[in-house]
Amino acid sequence: MSSRHCQSALHPLDPLTVDEVQNVSDTLRNHLGCAIGEIRFKVIDLAEPSKAATLQHLRGNINAPERKARVYYHLKKAQDLSIAIVNLVTKRVEKQYDAPGSQGPVDWDEYELVNRACNNHPEVQAEVSKLNLPPNARVINDPWSYGTDDANERRRLFQCYMYIALSNDDEANHYSLPIPFAPIFDAHTLELVELQRLPTGTSDELDIDTQPWKPVKPVEYSANILGKNAFRKDLKPLEVIQPQGPSFKISGRRVEWQKWSFTLGWTLREGPVLHDMQYDGRPLFYRVSMSEMTVPYGDPRTPYHRKQAFDLGDSGFGLTSNSLNLGCDCLGHIAYFSGVRVTGQGQPVVMPNVVCMHEIDDGIGWKHTNFRNYKSSVVRNRQLVIQCTATVANYEYILAFVLDQAASIHVEVRATGIVSTMPIRQGLHVPWGTVVAPGVLAANHQHIFCVRIDPILDGDTKNTVVYNECHPVIDEPEIDPYGCAFKVSTTPIERPGGYDLDITKSRTFAIINEARTNAVSGKPHSYKLYPVPSQMLMMGPKTFNFRRGIFASKAVWVTRYNDDELWASGEFTNQSREDTGLAIWANRDENVKNEDVVLWHSFGVTHVTRPEDFPVMPMEKFVMSLKPTNFFECNPSNDVPRSNQGNTIAVYLRS
């Protein structure tokens, strides 16, 4: 499979191939003079070439920049994370350094080591035995990123939340039976740091000792456990047929669809990434990606105060992406794209079908009827969906980039999966969440995502972010005798920083290219952000929650472009003490007007849990969009063939 890739020339932003990952791990091991087993690989991902060189190359001016990889690894016995940049062409290690005090993301090898160390630890087993579990019970362990409550902590820690499964079914819902203790393990030494017991009451106060488990029926979603009779019988099949196949074309990782073209990148950290996006041959965005996501929990009881996952920086939407089984997640004709990860030993592992791409019909795209003669033109809203599902332990994020025929791009997140659960005394309620099943608390929490948009409107790297507001004209009777007038104000953003939305003024942010004016409207070419209005991070500026994820405190961020400034909370979020991303980049004293700028949008939800979210929550959908505004001279979808769905079937004609 890898050979197929190597035969064709790679786009500089193509993800690493299997061969490349192997070459990188070999090169690094040779460079370090390490035997297998003396080094544990965590991540090997493309180290993207500079934007300047890549654009030069894409414009045909220079050869492709050399392909390089970024490696995170641990030398055996070393506490510090090590980082290397490996040149795939020269097969040389170009940079190698340690990051003392920073923790890299979780890798599957250490996850399994911690899992096993915990489950086999005599003290843990002794504590489990106090539960007096029935013989059929299994103990299941979800090691969690530890979080931060001590700026001096340097150990690599996992908090092992533990649960009971009462059946051997592969989908038994152990999250319905949480165990009231959560041992902390050191991932380097694999030692038990503390057998932390969990509060099950209104305060931090613990039970005197771990009590025998009171049998309760778990709330299940497994079809096997629920049994045939548990299901509704009246859902008829709905199939999507594309008799001529899909409308897209794929060449390597380059995709063409309905005047769009882009390179479908992929990283272990971000999952799918769209590079070099063009519409009708006009460059729009150099890179669009999900940059980060943080989930702070609002429960202050120890150890829940530390629960704040960064699911990209700590785990990775790529690394945790589901292999989408054929015939499971989508309808119609699906193109699948695979990823590559690395084992601890440095072996590449293909992650088959971690991204799927398909077309959908989203109803009416536009319509007009001439009421004088009933002649009607209808264009349906065909969309291209590029999607992945990341399973981060209990929770699922379905990330989709959606393109349409009116030259808009939408970034959609569906939050689903199983809410994080904790034990609670039966009959008790606490202010920090909702009891979603007997003895099960789902704490309230926030999910705040950050999407990064790197524009190059019409190929120009000089762009400006502006915000428009709509203001009534007040007390100008000469202009506006009846008080109906309103005006649009435009404010260019000149300094980097974080900005608030303001719905009351219809404040909208847009990327404009000051150098290009729309011939019809006389206004600058632009793409406008349609944000997801959201409550921002509630935790105050002194908290670790805030200081680790400053991106979550403002809806819109503007920074000046620099290579490698890709991740909103900085490179290392696991047990981080400070945000080393936007916190720094947005604080620089520099001009961002008519410069190479990056726009970031943070959005999400404050999830007040409900029993309806259990066992698996119906997805909550969040969609942000970027739409052309004065970029085209008329509706870009005016050339889409009109709809005439000959095979629609009328089942009941009524009057």
Add this chain to the structure above:
Amino acid sequence: MSSRHCQSALHPLDPLTVDEVQNVSDTLRNHLGCAIGEIRFKVIDLAEPSKAATLQHLRGNINAPERKARVYYHLKKAQDLSIAIVNLVTKRVEKQYDAPGSQGPVDWDEYELVNRACNNHPEVQAEVSKLNLPPNARVINDPWSYGTDDANERRRLFQCYMYIALSNDDEANHYSLPIPFAPIFDAHTLELVELQRLPTGTSDELDIDTQPWKPVKPVEYSANILGKNAFRKDLKPLEVIQPQGPSFKISGRRVEWQKWSFTLGWTLREGPVLHDMQYDGRPLFYRVSMSEMTVPYGDPRTPYHRKQAFDLGDSGFGLTSNSLNLGCDCLGHIAYFSGVRVTGQGQPVVMPNVVCMHEIDDGIGWKHTNFRNYKSSVVRNRQLVIQCTATVANYEYILAFVLDQAASIHVEVRATGIVSTMPIRQGLHVPWGTVVAPGVLAANHQHIFCVRIDPILDGDTKNTVVYNECHPVIDEPEIDPYGCAFKVSTTPIERPGGYDLDITKSRTFAIINEARTNAVSGKPHSYKLYPVPSQMLMMGPKTFNFRRGIFASKAVWVTRYNDDELWASGEFTNQSREDTGLAIWANRDENVKNEDVVLWHSFGVTHVTRPEDFPVMPMEKFVMSLKPTNFFECNPSNDVPRSNQGNTIAVYLRS
């Protein structure tokens, strides 16, 4: 067709049948002793029975309340609108009164009379001749609701916006060629009131005289005019196949689908209305409807300052609904429902297929993968869509009620069609809008919708609207040493009124039934509003814009239920001077806590126009939702059969 209806017993909230409309017009004419021609019928719609009687009947306690109709009509030569309530069982006129000073909605008969009077008027024709139009040009007329700028105006007026069509094509886009005058006609006398000329510059100042038309190429959307070569060639067909048919059942106007049941009502004013909605046999809502929509324009130049359509009250989403041609608007198996309107002479006219109903697949509904063994459960999000398209002159609203399998209801509006255009001197720009084609200004405007929700959670007419907010716990180190805690506050609304959203606090409004507690969570049964955060009406409290449409000034309204209080701006919006709806109902000094309450949600958009919105604008979608919250004991879609799309086709398997 009508006989079929008469044979089956009607639900008390079924729309009027063809026979019923005929009976009503006969009964009223007999009662008044009028010959045909002495009366002009405008509207005959169901006059809904009282909620109390209807609920008693639906619970099986009493016979169906008598069916009645509400009639709007004009006696020939009379200026005043007349209203009658006609009992269909007794065939008696129960009420008959005039509404002096109020204007009824526009009817098609007067629309055509005004249109003809204007086009044939010698002064108008003389003015047209000054344009020196080419011989192939046609003059097209869009009589508009006049609006309000004088509290003493009592005439029934139309402002005739006029345009040029340069071809005989049925879809020639005359909105691309606006004429710089707009005669005002009296709809009763059919007299020219004023041949008002339109400003084409930055101020109210007019050209000295109507100037010869400067030829310019219109921007067209007609496939015939554009020609075959104008279209993209690479869009492949996408078909929806339902080999076993749809999952819904229809009996009369009662629909059953995936545990939902409801009666599909329809009125000339509102289009589709959902009555008596139940999920799994549990009553949820007595009535859910689009109540009103207003479009104030932000251009203060005469006569644009008066442009403020109320597209339900002035025109009617039912009356202006498209007959959805088979095979045109939707995919899959479609059920169509027809409506009935009345001619000026009192004849019923079937409006075929004004509402369509079909299922769609909305991607993943929920998903969880056990990362330990890759076992995955996926439920797709099947939805039922009940949809109509209202064409109000230039503009289209696609209104859809969408039900899902997790017991949520969504109200979706797609705004499309052609923006209202006005002439502007070529090369000029004004602060009030965007030039979308040479010589064509599309003024900025707001669309503010109002959805009315009449809850009966679990069949109880006593409900309370509350709002929840999420607040950080501040400076309580004993409870919250790390500052991560937040709490949910709940405030019941005790007095009727208008309320603001507040995204910064995650303020969410919910309908709760205080009498019923969720056995799992201990919280009251409720349905939560997921609003559309929007800039509210910008025009100040002294303006006619505000005083006519107070509903548009606040996002959420709560009132105590009274029969017939259905329309947010009151019964008569055309040329209205004051809001007689929420302005009154929300001002009553009465309790709304644990009472029969109605929740109203106003939302919309401030549309700053762009060339991309022309000739027909790509739809903008707005979705509000109502979701169960502590209403069920677990995910209501846990019983949906898991997805296993056997006929998905992988077109490219890549690695």
